[in-house]
Structure formats: structure tokens, C-alpha cells
Amino acid sequence: MKRGFPIVGVLTAILLIYALYEALVGAPTEQTMGNVQRIFYYHVPSAWTAFILFFINFGASIFYLIKRNQAADMVALVTAEVGVVFCTVVLITGPIWARPVWGIWWTWDMRLTSTLVLWLIYVSYLFLRRFSSSGETPLLAAALGVLGALCVPFVYFSIWFFRTQHPQPVMGGGGSIDPRMLHVLLINWLAFLCFAFLVCWSRYRLEKLQRDVDADHALESLLDLRGSAR
């Protein structure tokens, strides 16, 4: 497992460089928007990656509630953290694109609002993890993870009637896209997924190490107590 990490790291780096080249040079320039449209190759893959990570968080939270498995808790923590980072990227790249194209940075549109609320829910999740005492954190966080994920469809329905000016979804929506652009988009998504996986993996190892160290410390102080009592 440990040897695999640098290999995956190098492969991801190569993939990211290739994806960057494709997005900036390889992809055809959009007719009306021009080069601004190229931010799309970061915006959309980040959004998809964030949604997948939040979904994994939901699954891991349920698994933890049923099995009380430490690894599931660590997966939930890691995916929430990395998911929030990707969601932040979505919320930052969106306005950068919107400013020249729509003429405004932000609008209370259905898709923008639902992404923002999603971000808020998972930031509150991270707050809970930070502020609760360590022994109870996994359980409370798992409960919030489930409630937060259940909230998502309601967020979607509650702002259903907000007018939308966001472009239609590329997949499963009414939007259409040049096959060459789609190709670049999918390469970028693959690169982002690999990158997210790599960061999650690294963060998971760090968290595991941290917990092992904490457990050792606790054991050591326990043994010290027994030694001094003798």
C-alpha cells in the first residue's frame, strides 16, 4: 500500500499536466464566450468530484452508525474535508466565470444556491468535528452526516422555483456540448478524481497515524500511572 502512493502520485501529476494542457490549449475556443469558457474544465469536474465525496461521506456515516467501524469514521472525515475544498473551488470558479459572461458575480439561482447550502452544511459538519470532545466525535458527526445528506433533496425542492440562468447540465440535462469539449472535460474529471483520491488517501494515512499516536500516548500514561503506583 505504502509503495503504491508515490506511483499513484506521479501518475496523477502526469494526468493533471495533460488535462491542464488539454483544457488551455487542446480544447476548441468557445464561440461566444471565448477563452473565459475554459474555466468550465475546472468548475464542472470539481463540482462532480465534490458531490461524489459528499455521497461517500453519507455512505460512510451510515456504515459507522451501524457497525461503529473506525475506518468508516476516518473515511467520512476525510471525504467531508476534501469535499468542502472542492466545493469551495466550485463556488470560487463559478463567479469568476459569471462576471464576464453574465455581468454579475453572483445570483440567487437554483444551482448556485443549492451548492452554497451544501457547502454550508458540510462546513457545519467540520465545525462539529472540531468542537466536540474526541470520544464522541465520530457518533455525533455520523448523525449529522446522515441528517445533512437527507437535507439535500429538500434544498433542491425548496429552491426549485428560483429562476435559473445557469447553463443546463452537460449530463442528463438539456445541455449539448461539442464532443471534443466533452473529451477534455472527461479527462479533467478523471484527473480531478485521481487528485481527490490521492489527497484523501494521504489525509487518511495522516489521520490514522494521529489516532495511533494518541492511542499510544494514552496507553503510555496508563502504564506510567501503574508504574508509579507500585
Next chain:
Amino acid sequence: MNALSGITRVTLLKDLRLEWRSKDAINSMLFFSLLVVVVFSFSFDPTAEESRQIAGGLVWVAFLFAAVVALNQTWAREIRNQVLDAYRVSPAPANSLFVAKTLGNFILVSVLEALMTPLFIVFYRLQSLGPVWQLGLVAALGTWALVVNGTFFAAMSLRTRSREIMLPLLLFPISIPALVAMVQATTAILDGEGARFWIVLLGTYDLVFTTVCLLLFETVLNAE
């Protein structure tokens, strides 16, 4: 089932009696929401035409902030003298405690709403163009949505550092869909338009979150 309702009743009556004697929560909530109303009226110009557009939002934001005051005090009482620990050791079902606390908060916030609504009507010159019973329904469903999640998250934030600030941090993001539905429904009814979609959405939200809170409460109460 019998034990559940019995314990719920006893706990609820105890809480209500305590509140009736001290009136701590209701007084601070009343004054707090009064302050919100006054501060808002300085921030916006409460003339009749515009106020109808924003009144739905205003009312609910005031009640949401005031409800947090009550929700924060829900479990604080049980921490003193280790009442909650005693409860966890006892064979009483955890959900009966949760239902009692939720009902208690529901009654408290409903009383607050009943007392504050006339003030809103006077200050913002409100007039409902739609049926008033629908406003009552929205109020009941909306209050339940706030209170059921709020009671649950208050129990959760008991275990955290700086728990007073933790409750709104957890409650507000999850409550956004309910808040949107309440505000839209209230505004629609005040304007004399149909609010059926919002009422159904609010009802579904209540159903889903009540079920999940009941399923998870025992785990959260016994988290160690």
C-alpha cells in the same frame, strides 16, 4: 407504548411547570424577538406595500432567532445534578424524553408566536389576503420543523465546547429548506396566492426529520 407516553407526559409537565414558575425562557424569547422586530424596522422601511413582500421572511427570522434561545436552555437544566446521566442509566426509553422536550419547546415557541403576531401586524400593518387558517397550518408545521431539529442538535451540542454557539451553527444550514418553505408559504398566503406546494414540502420535511431524529436520538444521547 404506555411507558413511552407516561414518561413523556411526566417530563413535559415537569418542564412546563418549571417554565411557568420561572418564566425564564419565555421572557427572554419575547424580549429578544421584540428587539429583532424593532431592529428590523430600523433597517428596512416598514411601509405597507413593501412590508408585505418581506414580512414573511421577517417574522420567521425573528422566531428562528428567538427559538434558539429556548432550544439552548432545553438540556441545560438536565445537566445540573447529573439528571441526564441518571436518565441514561434508567430503563426509560430515550425517545420519550426526546418527544417530551420537543413538545415542550413546541409549546413554548407557539406561545411566543401567538404573543408576537399581533405586534407584527401592528408594526408592519399586515393584512392577509389569503385564508388565515393556512397561516396557522404553516406556523404549526414550520415551528415543528425548527423545534424537532433544534432539540436534536441541542442534545448534540451538549457534548461540544462552546455549545451555545454550536447550536445555531448546526441548526441553521439544515433548516434552510424549511425556512425557505415557511417564508415562501407565508408570503404567498399574505399575497392571496396558493401555498399548497410549500405546505406539502414542509409537511414532508417534518415527517422525514422527525423520523430520523427519533431513530438517531438514543445513539446521540448515549454517545460516549
